[in-house]
Amino acid sequence: MSTVSIASSRARLTRRRTRKAAGWSGFYLMLAIFVIVSLFPFYWIVITALKTQPEIAAGTSSLLPGHITWSNFSTILTQHVFVRSLVNSVIIALSTTILTVIVASLAGYGLARTQIRGKQLIQGFLLVAGFFPVIALVGPMFITYRKIGLLDNLGGLVISYFIYTLPLATWFLTSFFSQIPRELEEAAIVDGATRLQALRRVIVPVAVPGIFTVAILGFIFCWNDFLLALSFITSPSKYMAPLAIVNLGQSQYQTFYNLIDAAVVVITLPIALIVLLAQRRIISGLTAGSFR
C-alpha cells in the first residue's frame, strides 16, 4: 500500500515537474518571440543595406544576404549632406545635453535645498511642461524665429530642444538632490565654501549617477527629434541626421531602400551601443521620471 502511495506521489511530482517545465518553455518561447520581433527588422535592414540596386530591383528572394556589397555604406558615408548631418546631430544633441545638465542642476538644487516660495507651483509647471505638445510650439516659434533671424539656425534649434530635455531633467535632479544628505554640503560650507562652490564640489560629484542618467536621456531625446528640425531647418548643411535620412535616396520615381537602410544602420549603431552600455541608467531615468 505504501509503495502505491509512493508511486502515485512520485507520478504526481513528475507530472508537476513536467507541467512546470512546460510552463517555463512556454515562457521562454514568449520571450524569444519578443526578442525576435524587436530585433528582426534590424537584421532585415542590414541585409537590404548589403544589396546592390539591381538585386533590389530584382526583388527579394532569400532571408540570407547572399552576395555582400559594401557600396551602399561607402555611398552614404561619402555623401556630404549625410555625414554632415551626423556631425550636426552629435554636436547639437551634446550641446543641448550639456546646457540642460547645467540649467537643471542649478534649478534642481534651488528646488531641493532653498526655501523659495512657490516650489509646488514650479514643480507643477515642470510637470505640465513635460507634457506640452511639441507641435503646438512650432508655429509660434517659427514666426518668432523668422522675425529675429533664428530660422535655419542651429542655436535656435537648441533653444527649442529644451522642450525635450529640461522638464524631465529638472524634475529628476530635484528628487535626486533631495536624497543627498545635507551634512555633506554643510560641512563644506563650514569649511568656508560658498553655496555654489558646495554645489559644484560636493553635491555634483555625489550626484554623478543622476546627472549621467539625465544626460543620456537628454541625448537620446535630442537625437530622436524630427519635427523641430523639419520645421526650423532649411539648409541641407544644417540638417540633423533624422531629417537627412528622410530626404536621402528619395527620387521622384523610386525609393532607394539600399541607401536608406544603410543610413538606418549607421544611425542605429551608436544608439544601440548606448542602450547596451547604459541600460540600467536609461530605465531608472525613464521610470523615475514617470513617477512624478
Place this chain on the structure above:
Amino acid sequence: MTGAPRRQGSYSLAARDRRFGYGLVAPAVIVLLAITAFPLIYNVWNSFHHVDYLFPATFGTFAGVHNYSELFTSGLFLPSLYRTIGFTAVSVAVELVIGMALALALNRRFRGRGVVRAAILIPWAVPTVVSGLLWKSMFDPQNGFVNFILLKLHLPLAHTTWLGQTWTAWGAILVADAWRNTPFMALLLLAGLQVIPRDVYEAAKIDGAGALQTFWRLTLPMLKPALMVALIFRTLSSFLIFDIIYSMTNGGPGNSTQVLAYLNWSAMFVGSNYGLAAAISVALMIMGLIIAAIYVTTFRTEQVQ
C-alpha cells in the same frame, strides 16, 4: 528684547537663501516659459487673427472665429480628429496588452533578463522617423519582409501594396508604432510591478488564489499608479503621432492617414496658414488636457472606492 536682533539676522539669512534660490531656478523657469507659456499665448492670439503669409494684405488683422470656423468648413479637421481618436484607442490598447505581458514576463527572475531588456529597449531608442522608415522598408511590396514571408508560405495578400491602401496603411503604421512604443509601456509597468512586495503574492498563493485571480484581484489594483502614468504618457504621445505618419505615408493615400498633428503641420508648411494652424494647436492642447483629466479622475474615483 535680546532676541530681536538675532531674529532679524536669521530673517535676513532666510531672505538671502530665498534670493539665492530664485536665482538658481530662474534660468530653467524662464527658458521653459519661453518655449511653453509663450507659444500657448501666441497660439491663442494667432488663432483669432489672420496669419497667412500668402495674404500679406490681411496679415495680422483680427479674424474673429474665422480660423475656428474654417476647421469645420474645410472638411479636413473632423475626419483627422476621428482618425486620431481611433488610432490612439487602438494603438494604446494593443500596446497596453502586449506591454503588460512583457512586463509580467520581465518581472520574473530568469537567466538572460538583461539581454531581453536591452533587446526590447533598442527599438525605443531608435529615432521615431527611423522606425517609420524601417517598417516602410519591411512593408515594401517588392523588397519587404512581409510580402516575402507571405509569398514563401503561400499565404494570400503576398502582393499587397501595404502603404497604398487605407486600412493596410493603418495596419502598417500601427505595427511601427507598437514596435517602437510597447517597450516603453512595458518598462513603466515593470517599474510598477517591482514596487509590489513579493510576500503579498506568497500570501495569495497560500490562500489558494489562481494565477488569473491573482492578476485581477491583486496585481492590477496595486499597479494602478504605474498604469495611470503609462496610459497618460502613451495616450498623449499617440494622440500627437507625427514622425511615423510623415515617414511612412505622408498622410496618404489621399488624406486617409492624416492625423491632427500632421494636419497642424501641413497647415503651416504646406498651406502657410499660421492662424489656422494655431486654431488646430489650441484644439490639440485642450484635448490633451481633457485626456489627462479623464485619466486622473477615473483612477482617483476608483481609488476612493
